[in-house]
Amino acid sequence: MKKIIGILGGMGPAATADMFQKFIQLTPASCDQEHIPLLISSIPDIPDRSTALLKGGPSPLPAMQDYVNRLISAGAKCIVIACNTAHYWHKDLQASSSVPILSMIETTADAALQSGLKKIGILATNATLTTGLYKQEIEKRGLTYIEPSPEDQALVMESIYTLKAGNFDKAHEIMSKQKDNLFAQGAEAIILGCTEVPIILSKEATATPERYLDATLLLVKRAIHWYNEK
Amino acid sequence: MKKIIGILGGMGPAATADMFQKFIQLTPASCDQEHIPLLISSIPDIPDRSTALLKGGPSPLPAMQDYVNRLISAGAKCIVIACNTAHYWHKDLQASSSVPILSMIETTADAALQSGLKKIGILATNATLTTGLYKQEIEKRGLTYIEPSPEDQALVMESIYTLKAGNFDKAHEIMSKQKDNLFAQGAEAIILGCTEVPIILSKEATATPERYLDATLLLVKRAIHWYNEK
Numbered sequence: 350m351k352k353i354i355g356i357l358g359g360m361g362p363a364a365t366a367d368m369f370q371k372f373i374q375l376t377p378a379s380c381d382q383e384h385i386p387l388l389i390s391s392i393p394d395i396p397d398r399s400t401a402l403l404k405g406g407p408s409p410l411p412a413m414q415d416y417v418n419r420l421i422s423a424g425a426k427c428i429v430i431a432c433n434t435a436h437y438w439h440k441d442l443q444a445s446s447s448v449p450i451l452s453m454i455e456t457t458a459d460a461a462l463q464s465g466l467k468k469i470g471i472l473a474t475n476a477t478l479t480t481g482l483y484k485q486e487i488e489k490r491g492l493t494y495i496e497p498s499p500e501d502q503a504l505v506m507e508s509i510y511t512l513k514a515g516n517f518d519k520a521h522e523i524m525s526k527q528k529d530n531l532f533a534q535g536a537e538a539i540i541l542g543c544t545e546v547p548i549i550l551s552k553e554a555t556a557t558p559e560r561y562l563d564a565t566l567l568l569v570k571r572a573i574h575w576y577n578e579k
Numbered sequence: 580m581k582k583i584i585g586i587l588g589g590m591g592p593a594a595t596a597d598m599f600q601k602f603i604q605l606t607p608a609s610c611d612q613e614h615i616p617l618l619i620s621s622i623p624d625i626p627d628r629s630t631a632l633l634k635g636g637p638s639p640l641p642a643m644q645d646y647v648n649r650l651i652s653a654g655a656k657c658i659v660i661a662c663n664t665a666h667y668w669h670k671d672l673q674a675s676s677s678v679p680i681l682s683m684i685e686t687t688a689d690a691a692l693q694s695g696l697k698k699i700g701i702l703a704t705n706a707t708l709t710t711g712l713y714k715q716e717i718e719k720r721g722l723t724y725i726e727p728s729p730e731d732q733a734l735v736m737e738s739i740y741t742l743k744a745g746n747f748d749k750a751h752e753i754m755s756k757q758k759d760n761l762f763a764q765g766a767e768a769i770i771l772g773c774t775e776v777p778i779i780l781s782k783e784a785t786a787t788p789e790r791y792l793d794a795t796l797l798l799v800k801r802a803i804h805w806y807n808e809k
Binding site: 351353359360361362363365366369370372373378379380381382383384386387388389390391392393394395397419420422423424510513514515 | 581583589590591592593595596599600602603608609610611612613614615616617618619620621622623624625627649650652653654740743744745
């Protein structure tokens with residue numbers, strides 16, 4: 350069996366490319382053939398996850414199931430989803446998938462617990478916050494969960510959609526203040542809990558990795574571990 | 580019909596990620612859903628193309644055919660190959676593919692002709708040079724084709740494999756001298772004719788785009804044109 354990892358991406362494409370780059374960078378390969386085999390779906394017409402959860406827009410689930418099935422039909426033996434908010438449908442996707450779908454949320458919460466830090470901040474979409482995706486997993490592990498204020502959270506969303514529209518510098522300017530505010534609220538580490546956020550704060554996360562839990566990076570490490578298991 | 584573009588990649592993964600990024604950057608999208616739908620194979624166990632052509636190593640064709648078929652079975656309606664040297668097998672791949680496979684070599688040679696420049700240098704693998712992949716297409720269009728000297732070409736190869744092994748800075752230091760030598764030989768523009776080379780010389784190609792024919796970028800533009808055709 351060829352252990353191919355399928356990436357359900359397109360939510361958005363830049364976040365998918367970031368995950369792909371992290372697979373490449375985390376693989377100690379001296380030639381092409383030693384890299385991890387990946388199949389990537391970056392078909393971006395999946396209905397907006399936040400709009401579905403907060404404004405009653407069309408569900409992204411059927412399109413996500415379709416693309417997971419395409420990855421499996423092409424040979425993927427394990428799936429990762431390059432979008433935190435989409436994990437709201439993780440159980441539904443797993444139920445209709447013949448291969449395991451590793452959870453970015455549980456993987457990140459496990460890493461928070463293992464870090465030994467107690468107060469965990471979060472930068473994520475409104476939908477990820479409203480549905481309590483991370484809150485439940487963080488508090489279940491006995492840790493304190495710290496969200497931005499409603500005013501700050503509106504700016505987090507503005508930053509994420511500014512990046513999706515291609516303006517990195519403006520997205521960074523807005524997001525940088527929001528992580529400062531979370532640290533000021535007592536956060537000892539911040540979950541970068543939307544796949545756009547590690548791109549926006551990549552300089553900070555590289556400089557002081559102990560202060561950030563990059564959900565994309567942690568899921569990639571988890572997937573490489575799956576790949577290397579006998 | 581959903582016009583999904585399939586990328587046959589993994590040769591190597593970094594070059595595939597570069598092509599993916601170029602699709603994202605060249606799409607004027609204001610939200611996820613406006614991006615180009617892509618399916619990407621980055622399964623890197625394809626036998627080395629240069630070793631096959633120059634040292635009688637195993638042919639990469641069966642693996643490439645397998646992965647093209649996986650992309651088609653998952654829904655790709657058009658294929659691009661993220662490797663110049665692999666285009667030696669373009670006709671064989673097209674013969675066994677039910678969808679069009681756009682040629683990076685012909686696309687780049689067309690762009691050289693349209694540039695109005697007459698003397699075209701090349702930075703590519705030994706195998707791409709030995710098989711005359713670009714030479715034939717450039718000279719067929721009435722242009723002059725300029726290769727590195729054998730000593731310089733050995734350094735071009737060293738730079739490419741240094742990048743594949745993850746050392747950008749050393750790869751750049753070596754390659755930078757080779758492009759200077761081609762310009763000194765009279766080249767008016769240089770084809771970046773191995774998918775690793777636009778990564779190595781990305782700063783130069785961005786600063787003076789009129790002096791470089793980035794084969795990856797040109798193929799992405801050609802594919803986006805295919806996508807936008809009625």
